[in-house]
Amino acid sequence: MIDVLVAGGGPAGLAAAVHARLAGLTAVVVEPRTAPVDKACGEGVMPGGVASLRALGVEPAGRELRGIRYVDGVRRAEAPFRDRPGLGVRRTTLHRALHERALGLGVRIVPGKVGEVRQTRDSVTAAGITARWLIAADGLHSPVRRRLGLELPGGPRGRYGLRRHYRLAPWTDFVEVHWSGQGEAYVTPVADGLVGVAVLSRVRRGYDEHLDGFPAL
Structure with missing residues (x-):
């Protein structure tokens, strides 16, 4: 069992994984897209x-x-x-730098998406991986957050x-x-x-x- 499973390999997810590794924790990022990922951004x-x-x-x-x-x-x-x-x-420059830093620290980045999430008292399993904690870094309209019933009323428009x-x-x-x-x-x-x-x-x-x-x- 790993320590931290991160759903989403954008800047937020990669930064979370780097934080975990610097704290001495094992971390795996699940992301369907190939780095670097570009999108409309103020940069x-x-x-x-x-x-x-x-x-x-x-x-x-x-x-x-x-x-x-x-x-x-x-x-x-x-x-x-x-x-x-x-x-x-450039967003691609930022993403590439975070991606390379995560890999250099030993973060494992696997292709895929986090779908169903199963929880016990001391673990969570998603995308075939069991971890102590799950970080939902899969975007403003996070499907993981929605599936877990953690959406706030009147969420982001x-x-x-x-x-x-x-x-x-x-x-x-x-x-x-x-x-x-x-x-x-x-x-x-x-x-x-x-x-x-x-x-x-x-x-x-x-x-x-x-x-x-x-x-x-």
Whole structure:
């Protein structure tokens, strides 16, 4: 029997597995996708997140961020980070760095999905593996959490996320959050010659249509 079974091999699941190994526990991650996994993401890590990654021995390549700026037409407000910089980093770069760190520490990553979960007083069995603890790191709308009856009333509402990268020099070292009547656009420098623009909205439409709602961009 292992100590920790992690359902989901995204950044949260891999970080949990690395934490377990650094604490001297055995850990197995169950994940159906091949690393690195990409998805629509703002790609900005706050200073506390950068410090947490460093404590795990993970320092992915990216671009330092000095703060966050909110933009709504001609109105804007910004807040520089006080003590330490944040980090703009491609999600694939972050995932790859966590994946390599987990493997280097002896975390076993197996292909598959956690379906049925069976529990006893001192163990849990899922995906054919028995462990002392199970961590459900399988996303915002976690199927594992739902099957175990742990959903909170009025759980998270869904939004559509779309993202593109543009090969141009960043014009700022802040994350910029632009607002429109339909959603937000997150602009994050992720390398010296690369800027990510992620759009989040409850309205389902194409990326270019969403971008039309942000004239400054």
